[in-house]
Amino acid sequence: MKLPxxxxxxxxxxxxxxxxxxxxxxxRHGRTAVYVFNAGEDIMAIQKEAYAAYMSENxxxxxxxxxxxxxxxxxxxxxxxxxxxxxxxxxxxxxxxTDSITMAIKAARxxxxxxxxxxxxxNIVLPQSAHLAFDKACHLMDIEVRRIPLREDxxxxxxxxxxxxACDSSTLMLVGSAPNFPHGIIDPIxxxxxxxxxxxxxxxxxxxxxxxxxxxxxxxGVPVPPFDFEVEGVCSMSADLHKYGYAAKGASTVLFRxxxxxxxxxxxxxxxxxxxxxxxTLAGTRPGGAISAAWAVMTHLGAEGYCRLQAxxxxxxxxxxxxxxxxxxxxxxxxxxGLIAFRHPELHSFAIxxxxxxxxxxxxxxxEPPSLHLMLSPRHADFIDDYLADLQASMETVKAGAAAKxxxxxxxxx
Ligand SMILES: *Cc1c(COP(=O)(O)O)cnc(C)c1O
Numbered sequence: 398m399k400l401p402x403x404x405x406x407x408x409x410x411x412x413x414x415x416x417x418x419x420x421x422x423x424x425r426h427g428r429t430a431v432y433v434f435n436a437g438e439d440i441m442a443i444q445k446e447a448y449a450a451y452m453s454e455n456x457x458x459x460x461x462x463x464x465x466x467x468x469x470x471x472x473x474x475x476x477x478x479x480x481x482x483x484x485x486x487x488x489x490x491x492x493x494x495t496d497s498i499t500m501a502i503k504a505a506r507x508x509x510x511x512x513x514x515x516x517x518x519x520n521i522v523l524p525q526s527a528h529l530a531f532d533k534a535c536h537l538m539d540i541e542v543r544r545i546p547l548r549e550d551x552x553x554x555x556x557x558x559x560x561x562x563a564c565d566s567s568t569l570m571l572v573g574s575a576p577n578f579p580h581g582i583i584d585p586i587x588x589x590x591x592x593x594x595x596x597x598x599x600x601x602x603x604x605x606x607x608x609x610x611x612x613x614x615x616x617x618g619v620p621v622p623p624f625d626f627e628v629e630g631v632c633s634m635s636a637d638l639h640k641y642g643y644a645a646k647g648a649s650t651v652l653f654r655x656x657x658x659x660x661x662x663x664x665x666x667x668x669x670x671x672x673x674x675x676x677x678t679l680a681g682t683r684p685g686g687a688i689s690a691a692w693a694v695m696t697h698l699g700a701e702g703y704c705r706l707q708a709x710x711x712x713x714x715x716x717x718x719x720x721x722x723x724x725x726x727x728x729x730x731x732x733x734x735g736l737i738a739f740r741h742p743e744l745h746s747f748a749i750x751x752x753x754x755x756x757x758x759x760x761x762x763x764x765e766p767p768s769l770h771l772m773l774s775p776r777h778a779d780f781i782d783d784y785l786a787d788l789q790a791s792m793e794t795v796k797a798g799a800a801a802k803x804x805x806x807x808x809x810x811x
Contacts, residue, residue, distance in 0.1 A: 427779060427784075430773060436774065440643050447690040447694070448645045448686035448689065450686070454685030454686075455683060457676065462685065468689055468692040472490055472692055475695055476636060479609070480634060480636065481626040487655075487656055489659075490638075491649045492648075493637065493647065496678060497635035498530040498601075499530070499537065502540065502570060503534075504653070504659070505570040505632070508599065517567060520543050521543065522563045522564050522571050523544060523560075523571070525545060525547055525765070526582070526584075531603075545559045552582070553577075555589065557585055561592050570598065572601050573601075578606060579738065581729075581736025583611070583733065585622075586624045587628050589628075590631060591630065602631050604625065605640065606641065610734045617707065617708045632653065634651070635649065635652075636649065636650050641710075643698065644690055645686065651678070711734070713773050713778050714736075718732075724785075727742065729766070736772050737770070737771050740767060744796065747762060749792055750769055752794050758784065
C-alpha cells in the first residue's frame with residue numbers, strides 16, 4: 398500500500414476496520430484459546446475507555462504526568478499485595494512479559510557484576526518448559542542459556558537437583574515458572590528458593606500467566622503451593638496484566654524483593670547531547686493508556702471480581718479435564734489454573750489439532766510431548782461443550798485415516 402495522496406474519511410475507514418476482521422479468529426465466539434483473554438463485554442468497555450482516557454499521555458514523563466506515575470505505583474502496590482511482597486519490595490510496569498523478563502535478567506546480571514562475581518556475561522539456568530522470552534533476552538545480552546530437562550515422573554515440573562548440577566560460578570540467575578506455558582504446571586518454587594539461597598543465586602519466578610490468577614485461585618480454595626515472594630529466595634517476578642489481569646494489551650509488571658535489587662534495572666544517562674534521562678524499563682515512550690487501563694480494570698474488578706472470574710476459568714478447565722479424559726486423552730501433570738495440555742495415547746495430537754483448526758478453532762499445541770493446549774478465559778464457559786464435541790468429531794476423522802498427516806499440519810501458529 399502506498400500512502401494515499403488524499404486522506405479518506407473516518408466513516409469509510411471505520412467501516413473498513415470492521416470489515417477487515419472477517420478472516421480473523423472468532424475469539425468473541427470462544428474459538429480461540431490463545432492470544433486473547435475474554436472476560437466479557439463489560440470489562441472490554443472499561444479497558445477501551447480507560448485506555449482512551451490516557452492514550453496521548455506518556456508514562457516516560459512522571460513529572461509531567463503525576464497521575465500516571467501514581468496509577469503505576471498503585472498497580473505495583475496492588476501486585477505486591479497479592480504476591481506477598483515484603484516491606485520495601487518494588488517494581489515497574491512494562492509493555493509485556495518479554496519486557497519484564499528481559500529487565501529482570503538485566504538487573505540480575507548487573508547485580509552480579511556489581512559484586513564482582515565475574516566479568517563475562519554469565520549464564521542462566523532454567524527448566525526446559527520456561528518461556529522462550531528468556532532465550533530472547535539472553536540473545537540480546539549475550540548470556541548463555543542452560544535449559545534443563547524436566548523431571549521424568551510425569552509431574553512436568555523443574556528438576557531442581559539437575560538445575561543445581563548445571564550451575565557454576567558464572568550463573569547469574571535461576572528460573573522457575575508459576576505456571577509454565579507449555580503444560581500449565583507450577584514448578585517446585587520452594588525447592589528452587591532453597592537452592593537459590595544455598596548458592597547465593599538470584600531466583601526469578603516467571604508468573605506471567607499465573608501472577609494475577611494463582612492468588613485468587615488460592616482464595617477460591619485451590620491448593621496452590623507457595624510460588625511468590627512468600628518463598629524466601631525469590632528475588633524478582635514477572636506477572637502480566639494483559640493476560641489473567643484482564644487489562645488492555647501492553648501491560649505487565651516486573652517486581653523485586655527490595656529496592657536494593659530493583660536499582661539495577663533503570664537506565665540512566667547524563668552524557669549525551671540531550672537532557673539527562675532515566676527510564677525504568679526497556680521502553681522510552683510508555684503508553685499512558687496501558688497504565689490507566691490496567692489501573693481501572695484492577696480497581697473495577699477488585700479481589701471479589703477476580704475471584705469470580707478465576708473460579709469460572711478453573712471450572713471450565715475442570716470440565717475440559719473431564720471431557721478429554723472421557724475421550725481417552727491423558728492430561729499432562731496436574732494443572733491448577735487456566736492452562737491445560739492433553740494428549741491421546743494412539744492418535745497424533747497435531748493431526749487432531751489440524752482437524753480442529755479446520756472446524757474454526759484457533760488453539761495451541763505443546764511440542765514436548767506432542768499435545769493439544771488450551772489457555773482458557775472466563776467466557777469459554779459458554780463454548781466449551783462445542784469444543785469438546787468438535788474434539789470428538791476431529792478424533793473420529795483422524796481415526797478414520799481421513800485427516801492430513803501430522804507432519805503436514807501447520808502447528809507453527811505465529
Ligand atoms: C505470555 C508469557 C510470557 C511472555 O509474555 P508476553 O507478554 O507475550 O511478552 C512469558 N512467560 C510466560 C509463562 C507466559 O505465559
